[in-house]
Amino acid sequence: MSNIVAYQGEPGANSDLACRKVLPGWTTLPCASFEEAFAAVAEGRAQRAMIPVENSIAGRVADVHHLLPRGGLHIIGEHFQAVHHCILGLPGTKLSELREVHSHVQALGQCRETLRKLGVKPVVHADTAGAAADVAKRGDKTIGAIASELAAEIYGLDILQKNAEDVAHNTTRFLVMQVDPAAQPPLPSAGGDAVMTSFLFRVRSIPAALYKALGGFATNGVNLVKLESYMVDGKFQAAQFYVDAEGHPNERNFALALDELRFFAEEVKVLGTYPASPFRRSESQR
Secondary structure (H helix, E strand, C coil), rough: CCCCEEECCCCCHHHHHHHHCCCCCEEEEECCHHHHHHHHHHCCCCCEEEEEEEEEECCCCCCCCCCCCCCEEECCCCCCCCCCCCCEEEECCCCHCCCEECCCCHHHHCCHHHHHHHCCCECCCCCCHHHHHHHHHHHCCEEEECCCCHHHHHHHCCCEECCCCCCCCCCCCCCCCCCCCCCCCCCCCCCCCCCEEEEEEEECCCCCCCHHHHHHHHCCCCCCCEEEEECCCEEEEEEEEEEEEEEECHHHHHHHHHHHHHHHHHEEEEEEEEEEHHHHHHHHCC
């Protein structure tokens, strides 16, 4: 498993590009699903996984948050990848010939206005690079794909339009995950460089439970940069919350906030503490 990183998608997918950016020189392992990428690491076929969790245009990546608490992996890093989509077609195809464009649902959402203006039908595919591979196999000039420049190169397609995303700041956040949180790179120490901590919790079914659970972070000066809820086991009465917070659980103020959270929550699971990406600083300075 040494120096192998798993990702969901075919070679040339944006997750593949993120792996190459964060872990240059590593072997990338394409997986058919997020579940398979998690399993590849848990079973020892890969050392790490590169998992997308949210996009600045399309929002949360479906299904990933349900895998985080039961996938058996820990977050050891984050990466913000600028995503530049291309519309690809068979060699010699003109953009005006396209009638359908296939891609992952996230990519289609990120290029919604572009596709509307072209008057083409968006068709959901399992992933971006896989859509490019299918276009190459079909040999139909009326069908295109949204994928990366690398996918065009791998599958022998023409780039019919670059930068097809609707906005220039199209960015996807990835989590770098592995089985042992203490393995390389080392776990950040309390009081050191800027770190993030991600955790999950459920609140008890009592009035104002969420308000009380989060109150400890406010009174102890811990900044929550993300709070997201989703249903548990398909029940409308049960909600689980995913949180990204600035700080280290071993810092006194953070530890006190977690203690208060545990008093009001049925379950608290820390998913990982890891260095904050430099992207966060650059974005806050804009």
